[in-house]
Amino acid sequence: MNILVVDDDMYSRQLMGFVLEEGGHKCEFAESGEQALEIWREQGADVVLMDVLMPGMNGYEAARIIKAEAGQDHIPIVFLTALDDDRALVECLSIGDDFLGKPVNFVTLQAKIRAHSRTLALNRQVVEQNRELAYFHTKVQAEHEMTQHIMTAALKLSAKDVYGIRYHCTARSTFNGDLVLLKEKRDGGAYVLVGDFTGHGLAASVGSIPVAQAFSTMCERNLSVSEISLELNKILRRFLPPTMFFAACLLEINSTRSKIELWAGGLPDAFIVSGDNKIRRVIHSAHMPLGIMEMEEFESWTETISVTAEDRLYIYTDGITECPNIANEMFGEERLRQVLESGENNLFDALIAAVHEFNDDPDLQDDLSLVELKCAPPPETKYETPPDEELKGEETSPKSNLPEFQLELHWGPDQLRDSDPLMILRQWLGSHSVVRNSKEVVFMVLAELFNNALEHGVLGLLSSLKDDDEGFDRYYQERGARLEKLEDGYVRLQVRLSNTRPARMMVRVSDSGPGFSIKVEDLDCNDESFGRGLPLIKALCSEFELDGENATVKALIELD
Template identity: 30%
Template sequence: MLQQGLRDQLLAFGIDPHRVENIEQLATLLHPDSAQVILLPEASIPDYLQFRESTPEPVNSNPPHVVVLLTEATKLDQEMLPTEVIDVWCLPMPDVALKLRVQGVAEHHQLIEAAKEQKKNLGLQLERSRQEQKIVRNIFTNAFSRALENDPHIDTLLLPLSTYNGDLFLAAKGGTGSLYLLLGDFTGHGLPAAIGTIPASQTFFAMAERARPVSQIAREINRQLNLLLPEDMFCCALIVELSANGDRLNWWSGGMPPALVIHPDGETLDYLSPQHLPLGILSDGEFESGITSTRVAINSQLLMYTDGTIELGTSEQNALGVDGFTQCCKQLDWKMPAIRAFIEEELTKREAHDDLSVVMLHCSETGFAHPDPGDERSPLPFEMCVNIGPNEARTLDPVSTIIRSVCTLEGLAKFRPSLYTALSEAYNNALEHGLLNMSSAPKQSTEGFENYYMERSKRLARLQRGQIDIELRYKPQEALIAVKVRDSGKGFRFDDETQPLSQEHAFGRGLHLIRELTRDLRWSENGRCIEFNFPLGT
């Protein structure tokens, strides 16, 4: 019989005790969630151990707490005790002592129950987290499902610092046979940085499929990120279009390390240095979408990388740096497998603090273009004249509207990127240097670049008079589109009709780009009119 008050005291603490009288009781008492505390007389210990060994423990079993009862001060070997024994009581004992022992069992029981509840809650949270991670992975997988994979022109090394990559690499076939690439680096790393890759990727794929110019792709991604991202987040990016025949790169770079163009003989031919602020910082009105067009020899290579590569070893005051990385790549003959092995070895010596991406593009014919009866150009000549005043310049994108109309004609859609680039450069020159009377010289520095576009926005908002006239004449017999862009500005002096004075400071790289894409470039009307022929060769 239990010491007087023992059972009542246990019940008072919310514990229902069960005393083992015989072996038959154990099957019931040891069932999960049955007894809370078992009071086990010393004589029943061998039977208890035998029963526990012969009976498989149920799945998710919660064995009760066992208190061994002694009737006298017996020497008890601890190895004989079941593992679930939490206390040994020698009865009878003073009521005060018994009360304290009962209280100890109750506290132990409460701790165990609290731990079980916490474990249950943690399990639910873990399962919830797994489901959320699964959903996020599916979203990213679907977002990048249109990416071009296993293309022979592209070799990559993409090493995220955590599960989610804040670096972004995308490749897509253009609608006119060109190959589009985007290498981006969002602020930070991990999931917060990776969030911005979703809208950027969807915009990139949609516009590449429609063969939109690099400048339009950069502008639209910037608009999306500027609207969606917090103020302290942005995306350094290099957007490249490799022409269908593989001999031209049209590119836009904002905040990225300089990419390298490597000639087939292994010598560095050119650097694609950043010329803009990263995507997502400027509003659409402030954004500068101008691109650069670089001719490359067939079988040249373009090496692109994010700053995580050149910042390897920063914490050890031994960063790889642009020069160190370039020198190592040159020693490895610009071979991507060797570069990959070099980076992986460096990661064993230098600590990485950011996502790391290296991309090598092999410049050759893409092989995407194929004969299409719809490529036959329209035999019908046409002319178009558009007059743009201050209000249209502030509120519309005239060049996009013009190009969209022109490229609805048979066989002209494939010229959309280059024609857009040439015409937009001529239009922007007329607007900025003609109507707004600005110089490109301040854009040579980062601070001057930002100030330039702030001033541009202010002048455009105040503009009350002036006009830009754009004329296009499609000449199918000569396989060209004759373009004339005239502004009502002050003009400038020039040596002859093909060479304006101080063109480098007045027009920046825009004039060079027009020369690359067109022929028969000429100036007239005291520098207020630029004319060129855009060839429609195959």
């Protein structure tokens, strides 16, 4: 150690220097306070042995200056004094770190040096650790800022202002483990995702980035809630560690705000509140959270709920119900129900205020999220369009933001032999946001009309072949044989979808067959000579026309 010995007595300096250097220390000597400061400023010291009484600047003054200039660095100062009154000793300890009486006991001196050497080593270790902590804090802060920037950019993919939807999302720390994503559909409907990752802070929030990006992309593609939940589970299974999962509620509300398709896994019960402020429906989470189940075990089925314009849907994370007060009581579902049925004009604000009043603590114990979805449809906008013969009444119907479209498909012999000729049409229509809510009806109508055109028109098969017990087998064997030999013939299908609310789909199917004599009114007589499914198709469609002379069937489907 480097020891600065300060004493106006030369004999004392030399004697202490001899003893200390024998102990392996290096010594510098000063005979006054002024000289001690010069040496300190030039060379520094690990320990200072300071005489109290010296001519000029005394030891107290020199020690104060050294301590001030050392700043946060610990420099032990041991006073050497012949004074033995309590006041002087107290001052030695208040300014310096220790004292040693004169004449100096060299055994005690060496013991004190060893003790201060250990203290100095520990202090320097703490200082170095503090410097490392400061460095890492700065580094972590920079990484947090970068991560925050990336997450903010990812979350910008979510819409901030969707008609009829309000949300509140508060983080316990800098990063939020809760996630609220919105996406407005071009037809006026909307997608909503409310979720809660395991834990809090950065570790819990990193999953928000892939979820937000995937959610936005799939909404743009107008995928169904079932398809979105399946894809999100696949992403999170691959992305999250085994100890993490994502409790979520994912929904789509249609353009008229009359139906909600919903998938819920792991979140608390959601509530639908009626116009008279009564909870009319409780929606339970029927699935496991996302990111837990293997793909072959994952359940993507959804629940479809009919709602009225006065209904409001409330979805929240467990930060609401598990919010504690000063007595460590939780807010709980019962208090939440009381607020929802309180008759307040603004239930969203009333619920947030009730939670904060109950908690009475600015430092939240959990991330807290609430979404309110009002089911009243947005104001209608009308556009002037020319009347259309095939989609009657369309000129007076309100329009959506989606474009009208029409397509035509033509199947020749080679295409008709395909095992599933309608697959490409189902895939295309199934991804359309307007068709998806009524896809079961649409696909049933398309399949029945196509199969009738192929089997009875192009192939000339009779339904009477299926009358006996073995008829079905014989019918389809004959169907396969005729189809295999088919050299000429076609089925043509035309689809037109309006951009009205509600949307209408016109379907026209024609074939190369000789035509038919059956009329629409014949379908009401349970006559099965033209197939068993046509009466059902007629019942499903708002308009149904048969043109036997031109081998054409036309149907109009009203979509939800």
